Amino acid sequence: MARVDVPMTNTARDALIGICILYAVNGVVVFFRLLGRVRGIGIGADDFLAVGAFLLSGTTIGFNASVFSSGVGHDLVETSPFYEKLFNNMEFNLKITFIFTLFYLWALICLKLSQIWFYYRAFGLRLKIWIYISGAIIGVWGIVFTFLFTFLCDPVELQWSILRTGKCMDQITVLKSIIMSNVLTDIMIVVLPMWTVWNLQMRKTEKFAVAGCFAIGLACVLIGIVRFWQIHVIDLAGNFTGTSLTTFMLCSVELMLAGICINIPMLRPFYLRWRRKNKSSANDSYSREPHSGLKASGAVPTVGSSPGQNFGTATWIELEDEKDHDVESNGDGSSQVNLTGTSAPKPTSTIQVSTNWEVTRS
Numbered sequence: 001m002a003r004v005d006v007p008m009t010n011t012a013r014d015a016l017i018g019i020c021i022l023y024a025v026n027g028v029v030v031f032f033r034l035l036g037r038v039r040g041i042g043i044g045a046d047d048f049l050a051v052g053a054f055l056l057s058g059t060t061i062g063f064n065a066s067v068f069s070s071g072v073g074h075d076l077v078e079t080s081p082f083y084e085k086l087f088n089n090m091e092f093n094l095k096i097t098f099i100f101t102l103f104y105l106w107a108l109i110c111l112k113l114s115q116i117w118f119y120y121r122a123f124g125l126r127l128k129i130w131i132y133i134s135g136a137i138i139g140v141w142g143i144v145f146t147f148l149f150t151f152l153c154d155p156v157e158l159q160w161s162i163l164r165t166g167k168c169m170d171q172i173t174v175l176k177s178i179i180m181s182n183v184l185t186d187i188m189i190v191v192l193p194m195w196t197v198w199n200l201q202m203r204k205t206e207k208f209a210v211a212g213c214f215a216i217g218l219a220c221v222l223i224g225i226v227r228f229w230q231i232h233v234i235d236l237a238g239n240f241t242g243t244s245l246t247t248f249m250l251c252s253v254e255l256m257l258a259g260i261c262i263n264i265p266m267l268r269p270f271y272l273r274w275r276r277k278n279k280s281s282a283n284d285s286y287s288r289e290p291h292s293g294l295k296a297s298g299a300v301p302t303v304g305s306s307p308g309q310n311f312g313t314a315t316w317i318e319l320e321d322e323k324d325h326d327v328e329s330n331g332d333g334s335s336q337v338n339l340t341g342t343s344a345p346k347p348t349s350t351i352q353v354s355t356n357w358e359v360t361r362s
Contacts, residue, residue, distance in 0.1 A: 003092040004085050009073035015249040016064055022256035023061060030054050030259070033266040040269055044121055049114035050263060056107035057255040063100040064248055067093050075242035086241050093241065094160035100251070101149055101175075107255050108182060109142035115189050115217075115262045123196050134192060141185060145178050175231055183224040190217045210265070217261045223254045 008016075030050060037043050070093050071086040080086065116135045119127055153159045153168035197211050227250050235243045 003070060003089050005069055006071040006074060006082050006085050006089065008068050009245075012068035012073040012245055015245070016061070016068060019061055019064060019249065019252045019256065022253060022260075023058060026054060026057070026256050026259040026263070029263040029267065032270060033263045036266060036269045044117070046114045046117035046121060049110045049117060050259070053107050053110035053114060053255075053262075054259055056103055056110060057252070057259055059103050060100060060107075060252040060255060063096055063103070064252055066096050067100075067248060068245070070096075071241045072248060073241065073245045076239045077242075090162055090240065091160055094162075097244075098159050100248070101178075102146065104251050104255065105142065105145060105149070105178065108258070109138060111255070111258045111262055112138045112185060112189060118262070118266075119193055123193060126196050127192065130192060134188060137188070138185060141181060145174075145181070149174060149178070172231060172234065172236065176228060179224055179228045179231065183221050183228070186217060186221045186224065190215055190221070216264065217258070220254055220258045220261065223250055223257065226250060227254070 033050065034043065034047060037047055070089040071082060072093060074080055074082050074086055076086045076090075077083065113135065116131055116138065120131050123131075150156065152171055152174060158168055159171070194211060194215075198207055200207065200210075202210070227247060230246050230250065233243050234240070234247060
């Protein structure tokens, strides 16, 4: 029989609205990521993977809307006023579940590979072997579970058949395996760059900030743990529509949050530009104010500084554009520092900067 519409529950409607808002936020973050890359070091494979993950994640909104308007959220009990419609739509809901899971799985693969590829661009040789190993693990993980879930039943059509008279593996066990292996690979990706980040030549506050950007991926780990518990609640045979709403919602929320998590660190150039602009404005304002009684003698500008530049201002650092030299000009008056601790040979002669301050009372 053809699918028939069932009114959404309030919970399903609210969940769909929340997912759409998260997707919009994800879209804004992805847009600024691409904008920053176009203006900076250029688009790379990690950016294409991030866009692919964003598009695949968007399909889950349509899948959620389909199942929510087909009865998911209503208990499949005979006392329900929608019982006949719910039973009629079971095959449709199971078919959407099958497609949803494959899109969800490949969105995760794109997200994980995008982050791994970014590590390769940012940290290069220092994590080369571990990056290759992690990328291989993610690739094998995706292929194995795609194959396993696709051919869960023989024939495949039995996955969305109400009468499973053929040969099928335990679908819930396979879903549990996907969830827990997903959690473990997320932890691996979060932990991978931490040692390198902590050994960068940066202030501790900067280290905490960078590490925090990568560590927000732990939010997806928490969602995965909740989903693992929630999967035990699903009654696939008796009350699928009444017990699966939270799982559908959490799958989409996980993808949206994961997209935001991997793209937020790419917005660092915008933060640095905003910070530099604010510091420049503060310095200009300070230089215009009278400072009676404070005189500086023998002050020599540092090499490469310009009038009005604040001496000692923190260097602007972009992880994704790391250089092999200690200090290199960006062409706009700012500099980049090699964060890895590998210093280039220092020249034999140096320029000494000496400033003598004298405080007098007017």
